Amino acid sequence: MPGLGDAIERAVHRAGGNGLSLNELEVLVTRTDQSLATAPHRRATIASTLTALEESGAVRLPASQRQWDASGTPPLPLWVRPPWGSRAKPPSRRVPVPADLRPELAAARSLGTLSPDELVALRQANAWLARRVAQSTLVISHRERSLEVFGHEKRLDALVSSRLFTSGALSFEVLSCAWTPPLLAFKRVSGEPNALVVENAATFRSLATVLAQRPGPVGVVVYGAGNAFAKTVSGLLDEDIGTLDAVWYFGDLDEEGLLIPRRASTEAVVAGLPALLPALGLYRLLLDHGRRETTPVTEPSRARVAASWLGPLADEADRLLREGFRLAQEAVGLELLTDEWIGIVDPGFR
Helix, strand or coil: CCCHHHHHHHHHHHHCCCCEEHHHHHHHHHHHCHHHCCCCCHHHHHHHHHHHHHHCCCCECCCCHHHEECCCCCCEECEEECCCCCCCCCCCCCEECCCCCCHHHHHHHHHCEECHHHHHHHHHHHHHHHHCCCCCCCCEEHHHHHHHHHCCCCHHHHHCCCHHHHCCCCCCCCCCEECCCCCCCEEECCCCCEEEEECCHHHHHHHHHHHHHCCCCCCEEEECCHHHHHHHHHHHHCCCCCCCCEEEEECCECHHHHHHHHHHHHHHHHCCCCCEEECHHHHHHHHHHCCEEECCCCCHHHHHHHHHHHHHHHHHHHHHHHCCEEECHHHCCHHHHHHCCCCCCCCCCC
16 A cells, blocks of 8 residues: 555664564554555555565565464564664665566566565556456456455555556556546536536535526536545546536635645546636625635735636635635525526626
8 A cells, every 4th residue: 555665664663673563563554554454455465565675675574484473364474673784774765676577567667666665566466467367358447456456446546646657567458447537426407518516515506406497508517525526526527427618616715625626627637628617606706795704814825826716806815815714605505596697607707
């Protein structure tokens, strides 16, 4: 898992000569990655991580089989210690690319050396390639393949932005899988090829109710689910949503609420979607009718960056953040939306 190798190495070296016992190692693993607490692949993940750390010279494992716990599969060491002489010379954190990788992973040679976590991932992929059905051409979801190859369904989500993928050492083709965009909750209100994404659940429901009667340019109203949207924006590629010409966004007026669409917009473009536009008509309503709540003052340079996404409304939002206020989008509720049609039928404020 990402970060597990680093956590084990740091803990072993902090512990000194005796290192960590197996019990202490088990506690550390659970604290570092709670998903491993009851995972069936727990021992395999620990074992592969320790093997990579030993190959990199970062830790020392027992040489005698009597010092390994064989009560489960695979066996685990009864202790993990720093390498000999580690006090005088810090352990190397990088290792050469293994010579025994299968041809499908040949592109890894271009990386030169690997971190312990990169080595673990390549070892796991190599082992999967060796045991899979030779002529299998079935392409499955990346989450399903991630669980099968790496022991965790979300491991590939992290790997796709790592050197292993950007270098071509790993790819969806090599792993016989395809990226499966997360599903988004949405309501279709017309046949228009445009979407309005709403940060919070209550406002999503209110806007979906109102726009079902008078949608204007909006085709689908989408529930963004707050901070999650930057990771789920590719769900807009859902075939039931269809091709989109424009995507508007409406969220809270605070620093994080304005950073969410900025991050999501970057991911949208990478996925082949339009960049996110602010639903200026709705933000205008929020500025006019929102209830000011006190919040920590946003440092001026950060306020400018967050507010700049709002274009013509940026100055008002910038001032709001620097004065230590926020506006929750729930102020633009069903009653207000029923009365105020300007900017609702045209969330792009064009």
